[in-house]
Amino acid sequence: TGFALTATPAGRRADARAGKRRIPRFATAGRVADVEVRAGDWWWTGSVVGPDASSACLSLAVDGSLAVLLAGELYNQDELAGALGDPGLAEAGDAQLLLACLKCYGPHAFRLLNGRFAALAADGGALVAATDHCGGVPLYLTAVADGRVSVATEAKTLLAVADVGAGGHPVAGLRAVRGSDGVHQVPAGGAVVAEAAAGRPRTRLVRTWTPPLHRRYLPxxxxxxxxxxxxxxxxxxxxxxxxxxxxxxxxxxxxxxxxxxxxxxxxxxxxxxxxxxxxxxxxxxxxxxxxxxxxxxxxxxxxxxxxxxxxxxxxxxxxxxxxxxxxxxxxxxxxxxxxxxxxxxxxxxxxxxxxxxxxxxxxxxxxxxxxxxxxxxxxxxxxxxxxxxxxxxxxxxxxxxxxxxxxxxxxxxxxxxxxxxxxxxxxxxxxxxxxxxxxxxxxxxxxxxxxxxxxxxxxxxxxxxxxxLLLREHGVPDARIAAAKGAVVRRLYDAVVAGAAHPDEIDLAHETKAALAGQDAAGP
Ligand code: IOT
Ligand code: MG
Ligand code: MG
Structure with missing residues (x-):
């Protein structure tokens, strides 16, 4: 399951609609559906993808100025419901439960979750884009100069919904993604908070988990x-x-x-x-x-x-x-x-x-x-x-x-x-x-x-x-196999992610040759 959406400050709904929107091509199989939701002080427009069956790990909850879109699932519903003092919430559905957590804790709600998810949330003027403690569901983000923020669970789809050409901003604390200007990956255990009020998107990164450094001896x-x-x-x-x-x-x-x-x-x-x-x-x-x-x-x-x-x-x-x-x-x-x-x-x-x-x-x-x-x-x-x-x-x-x-x-x-x-x-x-x-x-x-x-x-x-063996057949000496594998993988990435080609269009032998030639040109 996944999504690719642009959040536009609500005062500028016309822009949200007018934005040049292509239907993104997700690697995730399933039905792609259009989304247009009023979420807090934002409009969310774009696409979601998921299977039709009930096992779909994709859910949306909206309540007043709060909204949550969850691609994935939670594993500690009982704890969360306990923290909120309402055991009934454990059965309410994951997006609903997360919404209740947000109401209580704000973006720090993400510090409470044990799950496998990427989420987009709105709390009035604040937009939150978060992934779980291990970045188990990858999440990409681009912030454009006019206050819009686009987020997607696949980098390749972000290019379709976001007007990155309009000038993606660097976002403090986020890694830029290879070959895609202005596209960043939300770090594992990270929640990016953007404020709608600002003309330029003002973003900050909230850390929600970090690998522990201490060690314990137990009998x-x-x-x-x-x-x-x-x-x-x-x-x-x-x-x-x-x-x-x-x-x-x-x-x-x-x-x-x-x-x-x-x-x-x-x-x-x-x-x-x-x-x-x-x-x-x-x-x-x-x-x-x-x-x-x-x-x-x-x-x-x-x-x-x-x-x-x-x-x-x-x-x-x-x-x-x-x-x-x-x-x-x-x-x-x-x-x-x-x-x-x-x-x-x-x-x-x-x-x-x-x-x-x-x-x-x-x-x-x-x-x-x-x-x-x-x-x-x-x-x-x-x-x-x-x-x-x-x-x-x-x-x-x-x-x-x-x-x-x-x-x-x-x-x-x-x-x-x-x-x-x-x-x-x-x-x-x-x-x-x-x-x-x-x-x-x-x-x-x-x-x-x-x-x-x-x-x-x-x-x-x-x-x-x-x-x-494939690389040996292309004449790569053993000492250079590891480097050649890297060159082939990056070449494929540039074609199917940054270049938006479909994997079935790729001729592996051709790409391998090209990757090796590029390597030779670059020297040992
Ligand atoms: P390995 O631990 O052998 O396999 C990972 C999982 O893949 C297995 O637990 C199993 O569920 C599935 N699997 C593996 N082989 C088969 C098979 N033949 N048929 C069906 N299922 C299979 C590499 C590794 O050794 O895999 N993965 C490491 C970590 C990678 C290092 N990453 C890192 N440093 N960031 C791992 O921990 O799984
Ligand atoms: Mg193994
Ligand atoms: Mg293993």
């Missing part, structure tokens, strides 16, 4: 109990449209733990595993799926599907992956490519709610297999928590391009804070990586799964090797 048993309970809650909060949720399962500890906890609450859980002709983790994933089918009470057992994709077909998904994720980091694109390819091969017809194990390796230092000293492991965790913002690796558009919604329990705000702050010796312990997680769920999974060494999605699917 083993207490750490295990805390992680188990937080993971259980994070998974259960995300089972909303059931039965029949989907879990993407590699058979590694992260996704297996999610699948096991989801299966205990959803008897019709569907697990799915992808592989290529080069490599797969089918045996490891099947082991978990069979175990869950055996150990869960009563029929029906979880259904499990294997999807094998040829390497050429996989690489053909590169433009789609960049189009959906709007990511320019070649390593992250290698993690996302197999998942994007998988999402596009799931059954269509009804939007699926997909749980992943994505992100567990960041707070637990799982990607850093070489590191064994606690000091170095904690450095790596701190670095990764400092640098994830803007990579868009959690973006729902990756599956949204196929019409499905993803949610990542490990980046639930409560669980993430618990995992990040654990002292590094609890993460790597007794010679094992991600020890605290492995032990916390050991009773739910086969012993082999609990002990299984980490394998990245880019490795287990053969993605890294396929991309490397």
């Amino acid at each position: 083993e048993r207490q750490a295990l109990r805390e992680v188990r309970e937080a993971l259980e809650r994070a998974v259960h909060r995300r089972l909303r449209d059931g039965p029949g949720h989907t879990a993407v399962l590699s058979g590694g500890i992260d996704s297996s733990a999610v699948a096991a906890l989801a299966a205990s609450a959803d008897g019709a859980l569907h697990t799915v595993s992808m592989g290529t002709d080069l490599r797969d983790e089918f045996r490891e994933a099947r082991l978990v799926a069979d175990h869950l089918a055996r150990t869960r009470p009563g029929p029906p057992g979880p259904r499990h599907t294997e999807i094998r994709i040829g390497t050429a077909e996989l690489l053909a998904e590169l433009p789609w992956t960049v189009w959906a994720s709007e990511c320019t980091d070649p390593e992250v694109v290698e993690y996302l490519l197999p998942l994007a390819a998988l999402y596009r091969r799931l059954p269509t017809g009804r939007p699926l709610r997909i749980l992943t194990g994505y992100g567990a390796d960041i707070p637990l230092g799982g990607m850093h297999r070489e590191v064994d000293r606690p000091a170095a492991l904690d450095d790596a965790v701190a670095h990764d928590m400092d640098t994830f913002d803007g990579l868009n690796e959690m973006s729902p558009v990756l599956s949204g391009a196929a019409g499905h919604w993803t949610t990542h329990p490990y980046w639930d705000r409560d669980l993430l804070e618990s995992l990040v702050t654990l002292e590094a010796g609890l993460k790597r312990r007794h010679g094992r990586d991600k020890w605290v997680l492995r032990e916390a769920v050991a009773d739910l999974l086969p012993a082999e799964t609990v002990r299984r060494p980490k394998l990245g999605v880019h490795e287990g699917s053969g993605t890294t090797s396929s991309f490397t």
Whole structure:
């Protein structure tokens, strides 16, 4: 789900209507609908996109001078309703609940939310554009000199609704987006507040979350109990449209733990595993799926599907992956490519709610297999928590391009804070990586799964090797493969995001050649 809207100060409604508006082309699949809403002292005009089904994570609430448009969902409705002193609000719907929070707390309401969302809100003259604690639903913004502010969940669509040519302003505290003048990304845990009264938009950034820097030592048993309970809650909060949720399962500890906890609450859980002709983790994933089918009470057992994709077909998904994720980091694109390819091969017809194990390796230092000293492991965790913002690796558009919604329990705000702050010796312990997680769920999974060494999605699917082979075929020497991958990814980004081309129009071989030629021209 997503939106691309321009907010115009209400006194200038004519401008809102007259503005040259093109229908934006979202990567998110679904029905695109026009919007024109009076929101506080603003007019919101533009488009929203979402599936028609009831699982649509897109909602609007308007009440007097307050308005909220929410693309995404909340996971702590009970806490919020408690804070507002009205338990009934927990069931009111997420946009309505957020509106009640705004009425009480103003823009600081966003500090209370545990969710996966991008939101636009109006409170009288104040306009607030916010994303969740991890920027889980990316949000882009441009402020134009005449007081209008445009916001969109996909950078490429902002160019269609905003008159960026009229001179986008730099916005203090926001990162400019590559190749798109005047377009900025709202940082993870950030809410941009703009005031309507000003002739020029006066904007300020309110920080609503920041990765914790402190660390806690807990006795083993207490750490295990805390992680188990937080993971259980994070998974259960995300089972909303059931039965029949989907879990993407590699058979590694992260996704297996999610699948096991989801299966205990959803008897019709569907697990799915992808592989290529080069490599797969089918045996490891099947082991978990069979175990869950055996150990869960009563029929029906979880259904499990294997999807094998040829390497050429996989690489053909590169433009789609960049189009959906709007990511320019070649390593992250290698993690996302197999998942994007998988999402596009799931059954269509009804939007699926997909749980992943994505992100567990960041707070637990799982990607850093070489590191064994606690000091170095904690450095790596701190670095990764400092640098994830803007990579868009959690973006729902990756599956949204196929019409499905993803949610990542490990980046639930409560669980993430618990995992990040654990002292590094609890993460790597007794010679094992991600020890605290492995032990916390050991009773739910086969012993082999609990002990299984980490394998990245880019490795287990053969993605890294396929991309490397493509470049070798183009004559790139091994020492320059990594740089060449970066050049190709940025070239694709410039075509499908900044250049607004559709991924199906992209000729990968041609773009690869052009990217490599550009690199040669630029020198080593
Ligand atoms: P990995 O942890 O292997 O996979 C991430 C998730 O993708 C898994 O938990 C699972 O839900 C799904 N998945 C992986 N492989 C398959 C498969 N073959 N079939 C179906 N589903 C699968 C990279 C990584 O190692 O992935 N992701 C890291 C973090 C990246 C680093 N980012 C950063 N420093 N900002 C992660 O933590 O997930
Ligand atoms: Mg993982
Ligand atoms: Mg893995």
